[in-house]
Amino acid sequence: xxxxxxxxxxxxxxxxxxxxxxxxxxxxxxxxxxxxxxxxxxxxxxxxxxxxxxxxxxxxxxxxxxxxxxxxxxxxxxxxxxxxxxxxxxxxxxxxxxxxxxxxxxxxxxxxxxxxxxxxxxxxxxxx
Numbered sequence: 001x002x003x004x005x006x007x008x009x010x011x012x013x014x015x016x017x018x019x020x021x022x023x024x025x026x027x028x029x030x031x032x033x034x035x036x037x038x039x040x041x042x043x044x045x046x047x048x049x050x051x052x053x054x055x056x057x058x059x060x061x062x063x064x065x066x067x068x069x070x071x072x073x074x075x076x077x078x079x080x081x082x083x084x085x086x087x088x089x090x091x092x093x094x095x096x097x098x099x100x101x102x103x104x105x106x107x108x109x110x111x112x113x114x115x116x117x118x119x120x121x122x123x124x125x126x127x128x
Contacts, residue, residue, distance in 0.1 A: 014039040018049035018115075027051065032121040048116040052078070052108035061105045067118045069104075070097045076112025081105040089114070 021029055028034075031046035046067075061081075071080060073089035080087045080096050082104050087096045098104060 011037075012039050019051065022049035022051065031118075032123060043121050044119060046116075046118040046121040048114075048118075050112075050114045050116060052076070052112045052114070054108055054111050056112075057107035058105045061103050063103045065098075065102055065104065066100055066122055067120060068097070068099050070117045071095060071106075072115045072117075074113040074115055076114075077109040078112040078114050079107045079109055081107070 016029075018029060025033070027048040027050045029047045029049055030040045030042055032041070032043050034041040071078075071089070072095040073092060075092055078089045080089070082096075082098060082102060088109070089096065
């Protein structure tokens with residue numbers, strides 16, 4: 001096999017662990033915030049492995065949301081607050097999807113792990 005081709009393929013592959021890698025960047029595994037050239041860099045989508053202790057909650061509501069989001073419960077009990085609606089994710093695999101323009105917040109009712117996929121990947125939503 002061609003060694004140059006092997007090297008290019010190798011550079012386009014990243015193997016990791018969501019818990020380990022996520023802990024290094026507030027849970028974020030993939031998105032615009034990863035360095036260009038890194039296979040995890042994307043302007044199209046963001047993926048987060050969120051590990052939340054009981055009582056953890058978003059510091060403030062996201063307003064003017066410009067992305068569509070999918071949040072899937074891996075473990076625990078996790079509540080997503082949407083305008084006029086509160087969604088409880090209680091069983092592994094429970095999920096909620098909301099579209100552009102839907103403000104939101106969240107709270108971990110038990111220690112929880114959630115997988116979030118948002119698209120497109122745009123800067124400006126991090127709350128320290």
